[in-house]
Amino acid sequence: MEDLRVKAFNLLRLNSKQGYSRHLKRDYFYLSPDEFHYHQWFWDSCFHAFVMTEFNAQLATKEIDTLLSCQTEDGFIPHMIFWK
Secondary structure (H helix, E strand, O other): OHHHHHHHHHHHHHOEEEEEEOOOOEEEEEEOOOOOOOEEEHHHHHHHHHHHOOOOHHHHHHHHHHHHOOOOOOOOOOOEEEOO
């Protein structure tokens, strides 16, 4: 079972995206469904954060912080954020 946990964590880390968006003028960190997507999905980020808390709570927090960084003044959180 431990081997499966290690594989799950490694897959999440392999698909992590981080950097700075010149368009949105902010740093970002999120876990992508695969290596090709450069947008963050609201729904996916919530589930990724739940799973990541099993491995690294700081990364889970960074994921949610990145998601909430695009919240508008009226409280709206986009369901997709394009970082590149």
